[in-house]
Amino acid sequence: MNNGEVLLNVEKLEVVYHNISTAVQGVSLQVRQHQIVAALGVNGAGKTTTLRAISGFLGTDDAKVTEGKIEFMGNSIQNKPPHAISMKGVLLVPERDKLFENLTVEENLDVCTPLAGTKLSRKDLLERVYTYFPVLGNLKSRLGGYLSGGERQMLAISSAILCGPILLLIDELSLGLAPLVVEELLNLLKVIRDEQDVTILLVEQNAMAALEIAEYGYIMENGRIVFAGDPERLKSHQDIQEFYLGQGDRESRKSYRDVKQYRRSRRWYG
Ligand SMILES: Nc1ncnc2c1ncn2[C@@H]1O[C@H](COP(=O)(O)OP(=O)(O)OP(=O)(O)O)[C@@H](O)[C@H]1O
Numbered sequence: 110m111n112n113g114e115v116l117l118n119v120e121k122l123e124v125v126y127h128n129i130s131t132a133v134q135g136v137s138l139q140v141r142q143h144q145i146v147a148a149l150g151v152n153g154a155g156k157t158t159t160l161r162a163i164s165g166f167l168g169t170d171d172a173k174v175t176e177g178k179i180e181f182m183g184n185s186i187q188n189k190p191p192h193a194i195s196m197k198g199v200l201l202v203p204e205r206d207k208l209f210e211n212l213t214v215e216e217n218l219d220v221c222t223p224l225a226g227t228k229l230s231r232k233d234l235l236e237r238v239y240t241y242f243p244v245l246g247n248l249k250s251r252l253g254g255y256l257s258g259g260e261r262q263m264l265a266i267s268s269a270i271l272c273g274p275i276l277l278l279i280d281e282l283s284l285g286l287a288p289l290v291v292e293e294l295l296n297l298l299k300v301i302r303d304e305q306d307v308t309i310l311l312v313e314q315n316a317m318a319a320l321e322i323a324e325y326g327y328i329m330e331n332g333r334i335v336f337a338g339d340p341e342r343l344k345s346h347q348d349i350q351e352f353y354l355g356q357g358d359r360e361s362r363k364s365y366r367d368v369k370q371y372r373r374s375r376r377w378y379g
């Protein structure tokens with residue numbers, strides 16, 4: 110597949126929990142080969158549910174894709190089990206439970222092995238992991254459960270890299286991390302994308318940080334996509350600046366839709 114071709118195609122996706130609660134409604138998004146794409150939105154927007162639908166990790170929560178399609182490299186992957194999807198090269202770095210707490214850093218990495226077709230050997234991938242995250246080299250014998258938030262995130266990303274992914278899905282890289290650590294990790298993701306030729310779909314509440322490295326962004330709200338565009342367009346859009354990027358009177362408005370309606374009504378009543 111060539112750079113720029115559609116790698117992941119999600120169309121009109123609907124995901125329902127427990128047969129009654131619709132968490133994602135009509136979400137369409139595309140990720141192109143070698144791109145970094147960000148899906149942004151506040152709590153409960155449906156970001157994690159979308160990533161779980163793509164990666165197949167829905168079953169444990171009694172959730173189903175009830176409408177729409179998910180295609181990876183032109184093949185349908187919706188409602189397939191997680192192992193079948195990860196064997197195709199789609200790897201999820203989840204929001205929570207991202208490592209084995211009772212295993213050491215080295216043992217956590219020992220359980221990961223490259224998928225069939227991965228160009229680099231396990232030895233070479235491991236060497237790269239320790240180059241990207243030298244701190245992990247100094248913590249080889251530390252238990253996963255004792256790692257800091259940033260170290261956990263590094264270990265989770267490293268575990269995914271060791272599988273030789275084609276598409277990396279990362280859920281809330283910035284969660285609980287200091288701004289400088291977030292910046293460092295995001296910049297490293299760009300390096301990893303280039304050196305490992307991996308495509309990245311990043312889910313983030315921290316819109317500003319994610320838009321620093323993403324080449325395209327989707328804004329989600331209440332299970333829907335409410336806006337999409339390249340980072341410059343998103344950052345310069347006044348409504349988005351007000352609601353997502355912390356500029357303007359955020360407290361007084363409940364949602365991006367409210368901001369839009371507020372603007373329309375002002376325009377209407379002049
Ligand atoms: N196991 C579940 N059972 C029922 N509803 C769920 C379940 N998990 C999530 N939901 C609901 O689905 C909706 C979307 O949740 P989701 O976790 O996808 O949002 P999110 O955008 O990832 O939010 P956050 O930024 O807080 O992680 C929410 O209304 C949530 O309450």
Ligand SMILES: [Mg+2]
Pocket residue numbers: 156157158204280281
């Ligand atoms: Mg989430």
